[in-house]
Amino acid sequence: MTVQTLRTSSAPAQSGNRLGLVLAACCLGQFMIVLDASVVNVALPAIAGDLHFDRHHLQWVNNAYTITVCGFLLLGGRLADLFGQRRVFLAGAVLFTLASTVGGAANDPVTLVSARAFQGLGAAIMAPATLTVLGTSFTRPAARARAFGLWSAVSGAAGAIGVLVGGAITEWFSWRWILLVNVPIGIVLIAAVCWVVPETQGRDRSRKLDLPGAVTVTLGLMATVYGVAESHTYGWDSARVLTAMVAGPALLAFFLVYQAKFAQQPLVPLSIFRNRSVSAANLVVFFAIAALYSTFYFFTLILQQVLGYSPLETGLCYLPVSLGIAIGGWGISSVVPRTGPRPILLGGLALSCAGLLWLSRADEASTFTADLLGPSLLLGFGMGAVLNATTNAATSGLPARQAGLASGLLNTTRQLGSAVGLVSLAGLSAARIDSELADGKPGGEATRHALASGYGLALSGAALFTVAGMLAALWLPVRKASSRSQGGDETLAP
Template identity: 65%
Template sequence: MTAPPVPLLATARAPARRTGLILAACCVSQFMTVLDASVVNVALPVIADELRFSRAGLQWVNSAYTLAVCGFLLLGGRLADLYGQRRMFLCGIGLFTAASAVGGFAGDPALLVMARAFQGLGAAVMTPATLAVLGTTFTGPAERARAYGAWGATSGAAGAAGVLLGGVIAQWFSWRWSLWINVPIGLALFAAVRCGVPATPGRDRVRLDLAGAATVTLGLMALVYGIAESPARGWGDPRTIGSLAAAAVLLAAFLTLQARPGRQPLVPLGIFRNRTVSAANLVAFFSIAALFSTFYFLTLMLQQVLGYSPLETGLSYLPLSLGIAAGGFGIAPHLPRLGPRPVLLTGLTAASCGLLWLSAAGPDATFAADLLGPTLLLGVGMGAVINATTNAATHGLPVHQAGLASGLLNTTRQLGSALGLVVLATLSGARISDGLAAGRNAVDASSAGYGLALSTAALFTAAALPAALAVPVRRGSRPSRGGAPKLSA
């Protein structure tokens, strides 16, 4: 028998003067975790030379982080529900900060990869806690839309800002500062959360589903590992096949465990009967597959085709970062009235057009004529989409499932980014190889390959449109006093 949900207003209502601090803490936390997924990219060649990474081993500087984040997000979200949001928020910050300090001092590849894995574990605990805290602090539709808008804009902009910061660090400082920069931020964030975020009680009568936690964590890690290894080893390699087969078995076992009656499941499968939650997660999968793959291929295009320096590459991401922030913040006041469906449809269409426009940039492209417009359009569209999906994916759920919904949404995004990058890298690499085999020079062949990747990313955003149509619309223009506006098909 499960424990009744803890009343929302009795546990998570923060004084009005604290809400600004809570929002800032959640946004800074999300910025820090997303930033770390991209900030080291620009410095990878320097890291490889200094620590003597092998060519195959270098990818694990990023893959170890992604693997841990994706594998533990669902567990991290459930821990926030069971043991208290602030408690798990603080645990995540502490682990992430300590791992960042250790990674900055790494003198060999193994220690750096291990530190990145523990960073990912800290992020997996911290990220769902931030959304859960926002959901239980900002209870009105309008204020929740603004809070999620800030969180979503921060999340999207952090990926682009990571390239900018990585370029600055790579050009003027040691690569180690891409990790050490988290230490003072983490310490300040720990103090802010400890003082500003109200404690929420755990659910002592609900036990953690250890079997479910083990199967889903190992299954997701095996899935991401198989996807990450496939570009180098090929889909027919025994290691790739074995990883994907293990993932299928473990995830099937997880679903079987969750469906058994009389259990206290890690993920109650009834959550997927909420059409808004299911559709929003599909939109998140395809849209983030497009956005985070764009960070990778746009960086390569700027440096290898247009000849930009790391710093110039980072500065070129400013319109994209500002566009994401503008889209997320700009749509927030209107989201409770419009509902998520029209916002998703408009944002996905704008992002798709921006990606198609960007894919046409060639070796003679200029920033003002060929990059500024499409990156702004992409950013504004994606900012609106991130805000709307965050709202929709947590709509209508009780407070004791806030962490679960957050973990589910972020797991979906991580899977989208991992799978999207593999698909686009495969297509791009084949186009580049064909171009070189046909006698084209490296710049022209690379331009064609990266252009194909960006145009295919536009198809990812278009693929999210049917899921956006499945999101119910708002009934009426004004939210009810008791909570979120009702939805209808």
């Protein structure tokens, strides 16, 4: 394989203020990406009524985004390595902004779903680039940890903030502004990328994109996530789900064989998985995100269907989670270089597990202050620390030419975790609810109790995901503190 040497076209040393602006641009890009994965949830009933969606097809407002992001993330990560982080970041931001404009103006379901798919493509191009830029701009351990800490805090909190933003916009304005709000933000982001993000360029003109590998892994990931997403509607024994679940893993298996035996310049050099830190961090983040994003879904249902909260009230209830993630992710950043990621992951996952088990006890008689506030804060603090440490572990210690690859892997794992976690726990929850209602008459308190029981079981399942994450975290190597982490780092602008 040809080794690509990267160089930055900007000045070798950047000021603290300049680095702060780079960090702000990367965080803003990631915020938009994660926000759009959750912001439409509260608005789905309004979208269905306005555009006359069939109830079986409404899920594609979300699925079109999620499946496209997951399918193209590895390709997006490799593009940043091969063609330059700034131009790829810029291309993703432009595509995302244009797709948001079309989606906000959509007058029929096909246009909206297509726009969401192109949003997902823009996100898949942009997301790995944000991490690649951080990894190449912040090279000293403590500054790198702080940068990843803020990026992780923004990434985690954006999912919770999306529910608040979606509820407020839907209740006060129109669901269209859920998408159109990306337009002015996107314009600011595009200007920031052009102004402050340094470029990387390959000196080796013989570099090539592994097109067979890119097509195979993209189709394999999309088919797998499609099958998982559709199973909730059509069942695991339906023809479309079975076809997708056979074709997806088969394509991914062929991709691995092709990368190992035949590709001259592999899209994913399998040697990257020999790095225990990279492999373990991706496994941890799979289980952590499976727990976190499933919790967003079931917590919303508890608030609205069991406790009867409005969309705006539901969004406000997510503020403690968002605050916890932000404080946990940013506050732990100075500790990671001294201790290494493993103890942070074990502690953060333990806190998250405790919060989820506490939250699983919520029922129709629960109140926010007594029964939901405490577990929300525990979950937020724990997951903020986990997201910080996994980002650091999955991208550090690698050569610059693999920064985009590692970023694409991490983001792909996040998407797979969210899809697999939600579908598996949704099935578990539905079975419990059906069982609770089988012998009783639906309606009123009995229905609310059954829903609380089913959603509580799902949250207990999410707690088991965090336990699996702790087991995976034990595989991480123990790191000694770096002497450089104690001082002499780049200064981040506030």
